[in-house]
Amino acid sequence: MMLLEMVSGAFPDRTAFTDGSNGQSLTYAQLFESATLRAATVQASGAARLVKLDVSNLGTPLCLFAGACAGVPFVPLNYRLTNDEIEALIHRVTPAYLVTQASRVSVLGAMKDVNAVSTTDFVDDVLHTETFSGEWSMDPEDVAVLLFTSGTTGVPKAAVLRHKHLVSYILGSVEFACAQQDDAALVCVPPYHIAGIAAILSSVYSGRHVVQLPNFSAQAWISLAVEHKVTTAFVVPTMLTRIIEELEEQPSVDLSHLQTLSYGGGKMPLRVIEKAMQVLPHTNFSNAYGLTETSSTIAVLGPEDHRVAVASSDETVRRRLVSVGKPLPGVELEIRDNEGEVLGPGERGEIYVRGEQVSGEYEGRGSVIDKDGWFPTRDAGCLDAGGYLFLEGRADDVIVRGGENLSPGEIEDVLLAHPLVKDAAVVGVPDEQWGEGVAAAVVANKGAKIVVEELQAFVKKHLRSSRVPQVIAVWEELPYNETGKLLRRVVKAELQNFVD
Amino acid sequence: MAELKTGARLQSAVCAGEVMVVTAPQGDVDITCGGAAMVAAGVAGGSGGEQVAIDAEQAVGIVIGKRYISQDESLEVLCVKAGEGSLAMGGNLLLLKETKQLPKTD
Missing domain, CATH: 3.30.300.30 (ANL, C-terminal domain)
Structure with missing residues (x-):
């Protein structure tokens, strides 16, 4: 909340968020003011969690910052789950203030200890009756976000991200107010994904305009990128594959304003990234590796690494194009075997990570971080001699x-x-x-x-x-x-x- | 000066400057801005009646969004409101901490 106040003070009239599906937008001053007012409403409801069950829209940043302001954890839920799954998750986070699609309000609002409102009403502040006291908690131990992991095995776990984790990630990687007036980020990852949260926080702290694309299609992505002269974007590999296919069929599309394109969240096939670098020669590519439990990115393969790898005739260097690069400053990485012994370059094992942005905590289960601060990612991988990290799937796989x-x-x-x-x-x-x-x-x-x-x-x-x-x-x-x-x-x- | 907690907000007694504590050393911390002890933000009036002038030796100023650290790196603060005074701990000026220029990933 502090971070938003700083940006709102620096660029009050700059557009903060635009909902790409309807063109509705908020300036930084409006976002700040609205977040404090909604925080008062949420506090008055007595809710312990601010839950959002909806696609990406202006309600997403509003809920994130209103929650921070009210001292109530923000819980974005996956709207693609079945009704039973959704109700089971909501049960775990009551008493809840629920912001959701209008069609769900009556059913979910009837649940015990759930106060449901439609996203439209929440954004338009139809319900506003409260004024904010003007004080928000600055306790770094407060929980900022509860994020249900995709739960590859059994019941989803709720990862706990405290303010100290997120702030540490942002301060360590983003220069305050560094965005230019015309910069725009296109966010198409869902709001219940850590990359969606990180994208909001990074863009806000840099003072950048965020354009939201609620339902991804390659055509819609390209249209919005062109319309808003988007300068930076994050996609998952399957999205990039489709975007590149689409661009090859429409060679007249001009995306030369797209300065940076980051990807992550899955394995990027070598052929796709090579093709992407040909189709978008002006764009800097970055591969980001991170987990929900680590407040997003912990390792990056940067634009220069991409260029060097593509141009190299040395197989070791060329192979780095499918690596996830090197750890961020402030993040340490180790590869360990099943007995916990640290392995050397080229040896496969489980990836362990340590750093201030690493939470490693689940609600109801406590922290899985060991006494020396190391978090077992359950991802398998190895480092090459140059310190580049290669992912080898989940340790369980x-x-x-x-x-x-x-x-x-x-x-x-x-x-x-x-x-x-x-x-x-x-x-x-x-x-x-x-x-x-x-x-x-x-x-x-x-x-x-x-x-x-x-x-x-x-x-x-x-x-x-x-x-x-x-x-x-x-x-x-x-x-x-x-x-x-x-x-x-x-x-x-x-x-x-x-x-x- | 009292013990500092991470997340605490302090304001300058001599300028508009304000900081948030990112990391704090154990025990009592003597943090000053422009030569005068900083006070908890939001405490009305700051130093009360006695008007303190900025120490001319400590008037380089602080910039919003920049992080400042002590030489031993035990104290780190984030400037959340710019001011004309310079920060110091125990009389030693704090240093500007660079944000590593990273490829943007989100």
């Missing part, structure tokens, strides 16, 4: 075949290097002889015909024979969630059926 640990990512990289393969996923399936066996699902390039034996021979040429998929299924597409995460569980289940 490692395939244990006959006592040997195999990384799906390593095998996927080889499959993706085959000229006929557009996308690939490798998982472990039960195997009587080996305990677990390697299975793959691949997607062919348009018009290409894949022969499974040839693909197996291709993998064998590059990797040890234990890594050759014993089963390869050719699919139309792979299952991804809306934030670009491969749904490995789904792949696994389908491939198990296929094997049976």
Whole structure:
């Protein structure tokens, strides 16, 4: 809230947010003033949480800052979940002040300890009756955001992000008021994703205009980027794939104003990023790696790294194009084996991270940070000799075949290097002889015909024979969630059926 | 001067400057702006009747959005309102802390 007050003082009349779906916007002064008034309303309701269940719109920053102002954690929920799942999550955060789509107000508002209003009413302040006392808590230990993780296994966990984590991330990585008058950021990641929260905070502290795209389509993204002369944007890999495909069909589109394009949240295929750098030659690309529990980005592959990697003939340097770069200043990284021993360059293990922005805390479960401050990410990876971090999927995804640990990512990289393969996923399936066996699902390039034996021979040429998929299924597409995460569980289940 | 807590807001007694504490050392901290002890922000009147002038030796000023650290890095504050006075801890001027220029990722 403090950060917003500073920016509002510096650029009161600058446009802060524009809802790309209807053109509605707020200046920084309006955002600050509105957030304090809504904070008073939320306080008066007696709610302990400010919950938002809706697409990205002006209500998102309003709820985030009103919550901070009222000293009430902001809880953005995934509107794509089923009604039962949504009600179960709301039950966990009552008493709640709920800002949601008009169509949901009556049903959810009938729940115990839930005070529901429509986003439209909240933004337009139809309900405003309170005036704010003018004091907000400055306690860095206060919880700023509760974010439900996507929950790859079982019940979603609520990650706790305190003001100290978010402020540490912002102060460490963003120069106050650094944005130019005409700068604009296009935000298309959903508001219940850490990247959506980080994008709001970073843009606000830099004084940048944010254009929101609630429902992603490549065409809508390009239209808004052109209309608002967008200078910076963040996308997940699947979005970038579609944007680049669309741009190739519309060579007349001019995006030369797009200075920086960052991506993250999933594995970026080498071919896509190479193509993107050709199609958008004026744009600086950055790959950001982070987790909800680490207040977003902890490692970055910057624009210069991209250029050097693409231009290099040295395979070690070139490979860095699919790395996630180096840790941010203030963030330390280690790779450890199952026994907790720190591993050297080139050795695969679990990624551990330490730094002030790292929360590592879940509601009701406490902190999983060890006594020395290290957080186990459950992501598998390795560092190269130059300190570049390569992700190898989730630690839980490692395939244990006959006592040997195999990384799906390593095998996927080889499959993706085959000229006929557009996308690939490798998982472990039960195997009587080996305990677990390697299975793959691949997607062919348009018009290409894949022969499974040839693909197996291709993998064998590059990797040890234990890594050759014993089963390869050719699919139309792979299952991804809306934030670009491969749904490995789904792949696994389908491939198990296929094997049976 | 009393103990400082992270998140605390302090205002200058001699100019418009205001800071937020980012990290604070243990124990009592003597933090000054323009040579005069800083007071908790929002406390009306600041130094009361006695008007204090800025010490000319400590009048470089502070800039909004900049972070200032003590030499031993035990104290770090964020300037949230600009002022003409310079910050000091125990009589030693605080240093400007650079934000590392990072590729923008969000």
